[in-house]
Amino acid sequence: xxxxxxxxxxxxxxxxxxxxxxxxxxxxxxxxxxxxxxxxxxxxxxxxxxxxxxxxxxxxxxxxxxxxxxxxxxxxxxxxxxxxxxxxxxxxxxxxxxxxxxxxxxxxxxxxxxxxxxxxxxxxxxxxxxxxxxxxxxxxxxxxxxxxxxxxxxxxxxxxxxxxxxxxxxxxxxxxxxxxxxxxxxxxxxxxxxxxxxxxxxxxxxxxxxxxxxxxxxxxxxxxxxxxxxxxxxxxxxxxxxxxxxxxxxxxxxxxxxxxxxxxxxxxxxxxxxxxxxxxxxxxxxxxxxxxxxxxxxxxxxxxxxxxxxxxxxxxxxxxxxxxxxxxxxxxxxxxxxxxxxxxxxxxxxxxxxxxxxxxxxxxxxxxxxxxxxxxxxxxxxxxxxxxxxxxxxxxxxxxxxxxxxxxxxxxxxxxxxxxxxxxxxxxxxxxxxxxxxxxxxxxxxxxxxxxxxxxxxxxxxxxxxxxxxxxxxxxxxxxxxxxxxxxxxxxxxxxxxxxxxxxxxxxxxxxxxxxxxxxxxxxxxxxxxxxxxxxxxxxxxxxxxxxxxxxxxxxxxxxxxxxxxxxxxxxxxxxxxxxxxxxxxxxxxxxxxx
Numbered sequence: 197x198x199x200x201x202x203x204x205x206x207x208x209x210x211x212x213x214x215x216x217x218x219x220x221x222x223x224x225x226x227x228x229x230x231x232x233x234x235x236x237x238x239x240x241x242x243x244x245x246x247x248x249x250x251x252x253x254x255x256x257x258x259x260x261x262x263x264x265x266x267x268x269x270x271x272x273x274x275x276x277x278x279x280x281x282x283x284x285x286x287x288x289x290x291x292x293x294x295x296x297x298x299x300x301x302x303x304x305x306x307x308x309x310x311x312x313x314x315x316x317x318x319x320x321x322x323x324x325x326x327x328x329x330x331x332x333x334x335x336x337x338x339x340x341x342x343x344x345x346x347x348x349x350x351x352x353x354x355x356x357x358x359x360x361x362x363x364x365x366x367x368x369x370x371x372x373x374x375x376x377x378x379x380x381x382x383x384x385x386x387x388x389x390x391x392x393x394x395x396x397x398x399x400x401x402x403x404x405x406x407x408x409x410x411x412x413x414x415x416x417x418x419x420x421x422x423x424x425x426x427x428x429x430x431x432x433x434x435x436x437x438x439x440x441x442x443x444x445x446x447x448x449x450x451x452x453x454x455x456x457x458x459x460x461x462x463x464x465x466x467x468x469x470x471x472x473x474x475x476x477x478x479x480x481x482x483x484x485x486x487x488x489x490x491x492x493x494x495x496x497x498x499x500x501x502x503x504x505x506x507x508x509x510x511x512x513x514x515x516x517x518x519x520x521x522x523x524x525x526x527x528x529x530x531x532x533x534x535x536x537x538x539x540x541x542x543x544x545x546x547x548x549x550x551x552x553x554x555x556x557x558x559x560x561x562x563x564x565x566x567x568x569x570x571x572x573x574x575x576x577x578x579x580x581x582x583x584x585x586x587x588x589x590x591x592x593x594x595x596x597x598x599x600x601x602x603x604x605x606x607x608x609x610x611x612x613x614x615x616x617x618x619x620x621x622x623x624x625x626x627x628x629x630x631x632x633x634x635x636x637x638x639x640x641x642x643x644x645x646x647x648x649x650x651x652x653x654x655x656x657x658x659x660x661x662x663x664x665x666x667x668x669x670x671x672x673x674x675x676x677x678x679x680x681x682x683x684x685x686x687x688x689x690x691x692x693x694x695x696x697x698x699x700x701x702x703x704x705x706x707x708x709x710x711x712x713x714x715x716x717x718x719x720x721x722x723x724x725x726x727x728x729x730x731x732x733x734x735x736x737x738x739x740x741x742x743x744x745x746x747x748x749x750x751x752x753x754x755x756x757x758x759x760x761x762x763x764x765x766x767x768x769x770x771x772x773x774x775x776x777x778x779x780x781x782x783x784x785x786x787x788x789x790x791x
Contacts, residue, residue, distance in 0.1 A: 202269045204252075204273050206283060220364060252283070254269060288389065290319060296324050300333050306665050308604075378408075385470060400457045414441075414444070418470065423463075427456070505558065565580075567676070582689075582693055610635060644695075682726075712724055
């Protein structure tokens, strides 16, 4: 065990984690020749296209240091706030963390959040300033920021460049010297933590684990503590660029197990693996359940694809434990699922993965958050969907979730950012200068206000410089109303939202204008209305397509023309009774892009 090191790489988005991981793999000879390409650990096409890491990736490197051979288990993690659950799982499987900070951008909000997460888990943090080869690099100033944040010595901070490969040797020696070896008892009963899993259509479910105590051999009869199920370890091994089978995986190591599990419910991330004959006393603690922030309905376009969508979501959930879902039905869209996501980017990625990996065409409804509804008798119910709102006469008060948001920005953009936060009903808590011209602003903002377009607008106001991070804070009473959208008098429940009464009128008007552009014209007039209860607050009309029935009348009496027009009018009236309005998928997503 003294030759094993487990560490992860944490940083804000786009600070060069994956590139630095590439250089480490190249330097240790783990990946060579043709296998070496940029962002080698980002295995999904989606990750390469967008240039972001979505999944954590584990890989083992062998490195010889001072005549001894070491096994280094590296886990590369995502940087975006929406994938912070992936980071928390990676941290649970490590003893140390490389904290990467961009030499040109300095410390950002997600950096601070990840540092606190690592410190809570007692990880040894090795700070690294990356991208020192850039012309705009300011390593001295960034060093000051890191010293302020971590309280470490300047000598502890390493300088590197993922692009040119500078500083790799110093990083590897720091990992071996500063990251503690795994603590555990090799002779105790087996106790292993599952930190990730993946579905393989030929081999069933593959679970990735870190052994805390004991060891596991091929063919052992093992038990998953949470589910109580027993399996044979058909194949075990370690994670190189591909899976490498072994006869035994020892204490402190990271590996995988294949035991022919077919149903996804039997593998739970955070579960403990132990032997059936010699079980451990208790499961490994301290693994938190995910708390979804944003809820949206996901419906198949064809109703008969409902079961296929269920199995696709179950397979996705294996690979992304932060996705939660439960069945629900809608009048307009039939049967589907109410899914919980960690944010809007997470929702977008899940939708794309459903299309690419499982060929599922889905409709996603307007995203919203969960509210606490108190009735006159004092009973509380949690509502994730405006359609589930009880009668307005029975409601005593509605509480909505608030977040504590911290925005780190350049002083130039403070005015615009404060205006944005106040427009989203934010309350300023504090404003702190971190260093020179960098300031951290802390706000309490309703989660429902930031769900739709807050992050994009923050980025455009600050020209991409402001970074944003948030934690769930509490629930507070609020004056919310249910806004319904009616098409020809019929409510479309997929477009209804809960919104603050001050914003309801302008929001309803903008919705109607947007839908007028998107709904195709029919042979009859379509009335688009926004309503709060029985009160209509906005209306637009999509005019009918009209055939010129009087074209063949040349001259003659006006009554001939009128007769034809009356006949057409009756036909349109009859058509309106039987005709239905098709709402295109773009209309559901238009709400996200209203501004």
